[in-house]
Amino acid sequence: MLSRFFGHRRHDLPSLSEQQILALAISSEEDDARIYLAYADGLRDDFPQSAKVFEDMAEEENSHRQSLIDLHQQRFGSQIPLIRREHVKGYLERKPDWLVRPLGIDKVREMAEKMEEQAYRFYTEALKLVRDASTRKLLGDLAIAEKAHESLAHRLGIEHTPDAVQRDEKQTERRQFILTYIQPGLAGLMDGSVSTLAPIFAAAFATQDTWQTFLVGLSASLGAGISMGFTEAAHDDGKLSGRGSPLKRGLANGLMTAIGGLGHALPYLIPDFWTATTIAALVVFVELWAIAYIQHRFMETPFFRAAIQVVLGGSLVLATGILIGNA
Template identity: 80%
Template sequence: MLSRVFGFSRRPFDSLSEQEILALAISSEEDDGRIYRAYAAGLRDSFPQSAKVFDDMADEEDRHRTALIEAHRRRFGDTIPLIRREHVRGYYERKPDWLVRPLGIEKVRAAAEDMEEQAHRFYMEAAKRTTDASTRKLLGDLAAAEQGHQSLARQLGLTHTPESVKDDERQTERRQRILTYIQPGLAGLMDGSVSTLAPIFAAAFATQDTWQTFLVGLSASVGAGISMGFTEAAHDDGKLSGRGSPVKRGLASGIMTAIGGLGHALPYLIPHFWTATTVAIAVVFVELWAIAFIQNRYMDTPFLRAAFQVVLGGSLVFAAGVLIGNA
């Protein structure tokens, strides 16, 4: 286990023979081609023009791989040693597409440019270690190609994704982010912040016991979070509505619901009742205005209307809790 973590079982790059360097280059080009095709497949439904960019980049990697295989066949025969980037100490790593794709289209383009830069550095070092003239020329040509294509994603984007298309893609990505994360999270935050006001402050003024009040707030917040999370995940699978993964929406809604309630429950960990209550009321004030801001920022709700709805509703629930607690 430790040998894998610290790279003791890996070969130093300087120890590779010329045949192993060619084999490493071939496997790297194969992996990069697969990654680009995975990017294209992941983007095709929502961003078809950008998917073409990565299709073209995968074709470019295939041409590099073919040239490298021909060089290996000419010098060393048809049997290519099995050596991959994870076998070489200090060699660059690639993030799998499932780690990059959720980060958004701009992050995927940036990842592609990093891949080209890393490949350029590899070919430069590989060319220095090669004595065969034709192989060295091939590696040098590939280094130059990778250097020229460090901005290949951007250059191909000019062909397939002009600014008008990029604007559309950014709007599509923003809309999907709102539907999958922000809208369910906002609904959860509103429910958690507002619905727990009455039980928490009713318990506070009825008992004037900060620990008991905290337990009521904790149970109400966690219970509401679980309920909202399951409800959001279960009522819509996202296939027809286009709202995205029900698991992601359920987590966003459930977590934000719990946070909304815990915000004004946590102050009751303070032993002094009136100090805890003052802090809790201040937190409620911040929560309600934060909800109004998010509605205005992401849901295009006029700020004054959002503030009126949220603050008025929250104030009514807060007043109900105080009245019940003092009854």
């Protein structure tokens, strides 16, 4: 949680100068071209025709990059500032292709569609911030080009039918729901469930006073929920990433963080220490497995890996709190 407060500083897109906006567009087109070529390389053996599509897409991105460089030279000279996506708020992080191999056609198609959507969002927002006529024209043309790209499904040789269109619409709706509610909610549930384990169980075994333990759990859960909710809302306005309303994401994150901590704090309203602790431990067990299931169900994380990460990590934090409380 603290890393989200103290990570490297990112700038808002409106704070960039027109030269910096052009530099960001140039580096983004360069990155996209390299990514498409990497996808082509990963697909070439099993899907040679699809690999050719991504090679053509890389050529398109390179032509966009050259147009942007020419404009930058005309307006600002040959020295292009170094500014990349990771320096600007709102961009979704993209994993290098070697982290997501082996590349399947469905996975690559999904990632490429996200790239095109985000490129369109960037040019649309950047267009609102520039005054120079030539820059506005180029950014507008690039926004139209990104939006007017043939359907990637069609370009990969997949026939469009009314049923396929409906499936695509449902997939888009589901992806938006995951980005706006599930992803921030899951992050909050994980943080609230795991980060509060140590202080709650340390307080329980140190004092063996159920009321004092409940107060510790209540304060830790609500404090974490407030901080995580505000951080999520301020972290990304959703304009470039397409993750939706920051208010909705902040509420989902904050509420689930608080719920994650309160789940094993509420049992300590029971006066008997061992009864309360047993119930709290059972609640922790259910919480950790629920997190693993949600990761598998919505984030497509292999269930075994999700279980190892969440349950093992949570168990270690729980054991830490018990050991400190008994010290």
